[in-house]
Amino acid sequence: MTTTVTPPGSAVEGQIERFRDNFRVVREQVSRVIVGNDDNIVGIMTCLLARGHVLLEGIPGIGKTKLVQTLADVLHLKFSRIQFTPDLMPGDILGNTVVRENEAGRKSLEFQRGPIFANLVLADEINRATPKTQSALLEGMQENSVSAGGTTHPLEQPFFVLATMNPLEMEGTYPLPEAQLDRFFFKLRLGFPTAEGLHEIVDRTTRQQEPHVERVLHQGEVLEMRETARALPVARPIQQYAIDLTLATHPENERATQLTKRFVRFGSSPRGTQALILGGKVNALLNDRLHVACEDIRTVALNALRHRLLLNFDAEAERVDSDAILNDILERVPEPR
């Protein structure tokens, strides 16, 4: 018996096409300024489209801030930058209630919005501010709203926080607590550029005219892309795989690997599984697929889970990092058949 199958071609296909095109254009524009770091550009975009926030970790001077600024330029979104310092107060981020006098001489309290009221917020060197200030930002990240003076102010969508962190200078810093780290969708690590990359950076930045980017994506398009990413279906076996990976990070779980049992104190939260699935969806769309594959889950696993593992003293002593443990988990956890 032969069956005639209609070739695919529907509104969904068009939606995917637009998604990929928009993504490609953004990548191209950002790549005009940023050398290399293609994976990190994709990671940041994935966070943006999955309604998450991203934590960028890297040594000073490798273009963390430049990357975020370029992205803001390309996306045509409202951008604000907060330089975190030890004396930064929550009000400096959220805004303050000020007394304002109108023309009639009547005085009233008015909420003066802080820099958090933007689409793209760059929290530069977030670990330099006190935990109190950090938590003010993180509340907004979680709730997508800011409460001040008894009033809740919703944050405009898309609301996307990019926090940067310097892993070297730990003096005078306040490391983010695990609970707050968990609120970040991805933690991306920016590596040092290669020799070729350095040549390119020098070439681009030491001329009379630096490369400039065009605003190619509007707010509405970003929101549509977000919807598209969420709409992608996930089969139960793939979801099971993401759950297996998450559970394998818990030392007390039966799926835990030997490395997990030895070096992990606490495994990933359910937010980790959410990040795996949502990140997998974006990755599937980028690869022109209408379904999430285990490969997509694996692609985003390191970025989604590395900051969600709390390692024990043995891991510190033996210099085992979460990436090594996650790679081991990815190797050992079988795909569902």
Next chain:
Amino acid sequence: MPSFDPMTPERAAIDQALVRIEHRLRLNQALRAASLIAGMIVLALIAWRALRWLGASAPAAGALVILLVILGGIALLSLLVLALLAGTGGAARAASEADLRGRLRDELKSAWWFLQGEARSEWIAAQVQRAAHTAAGLRPAQLIPLRVPGPALGALMAGLVVLVAVWLAPPLGPGGALADNALLTPAEAEQVRALRALAEALPQSAAARRLEAALATLQSAAASPAEQRHALAQAQAAVEQMHMEAASSRESLQRLSETLRGQPGMEAVADALARGDAKKAAQLLAELQQQTAQTSGVPVASAEPAEGSGQKGIEQLLQKATDASGATDQSGGADLAKQEAVDRLKEIARELEASAAVNEAWQRVRGSQLNVGESRGLSASRFAQQTSSPSMPSPGTGETPMEGGTLFRTAAVAEGDGRTEQEGGTRAGDALGDARSDPLLGSSAERLEAQLKRQALTGEEQPSPQQDENRPWYYEQSRQQKALTGLRSVHARERFAAAQAGAGEGISIQHRQIVKDYFMKPSSNAGEAAR
């Protein structure tokens, strides 16, 4: 928004593709199972061949291994059948396999799962549609080729090679050279056959008949190991008897040569006899007879062999011939006696030749048995004996002195109680020294140290019941350690005694420190003295 019916053509296309893939998987699995079964058969054949050898040397262990192998085989077959019945795991596994082999990145698996579920959406419809399009383009034959896995095929081929090698290789000799039915290897059996043919060709004698009977028993498949062992001993005895007879003939020839050496015209015959060449002697004697007949004109008479032919007979005949040659009237009688002597000599030559041939054949049979024995350890004397040529003292080799020493020794060897003829024989005094010496018994064999220890520590070896209770649970000396400790203590006492005896100062070692302290620390000694 397109309608999504669970029974859309897309679903049918996916189901069809999955069914085809599933069939292909089943075929592949059957092929794999067949290769596994073939491998098991090869393994079983190798095991059977190996068990033939093992069972030959250790029947009980062989039976146990056979039982275990059969049980293992049954268990493996059961697992195989279960695996075959469990089979491919249905469409879900077919989808997984197709995704894996076709690098479809979980497309069919997802589609199959979406089709099984109740959730329907535009996106799911689009995904299923796309998956159906992919499934329609799948070629199961290319996706899942019917192929035995490389490692399995390699193992099978290696197993076949091993099987062929094991099958063609001669079976290993059993632990004892004469242990069982597999007493003779095909090569040995061939030699025994040749030996038998030789024995049949021998002049009829009691020894030849015994040898023939023994060889027939050795060749018989129905003979029990004990019978074969007995037959081998009989054959050995018969061959030795033939050796003795041949040696006796040579001794007679030697004596005859000495007798004839003084006779005129008989020097050449005497030399030939001295060399043990009876054939040449007979030829020379016949020539002499011919010359005598030509000179005297009397025709050569043919004579029937006299009754009781033997070495004494030939001596008498030759004596008679030489005595009669002096008198012309008795020349006819002398010729007749010479003719008879020639016939006897020819007969002796035939016997000696046959004996030499039998001896050589027998040495070959014995040599192969010795080679088997080599695997259990080759003594220095045996090695020297095997490497020297000829290996066996025998009149047939022509190198054995005829003084009678070796002959006497060979005749004196009695069959011992060892498992092999070599062991048994050497225990009775064979110079080969193949057998291990029996352990010496009695106190004279005990080492001096052990005797000393026994004298010094008498009674210390038997622990009392109380000592048993106080025995430490975490560590206890082994018997060997105890013995070593005791031995060291004995040595220490010896050294102590030697030191004491050799000390020129007249102060024993155990008192030297006290004396030294006395002179070096006068104050403390004064205190002690005051106390």
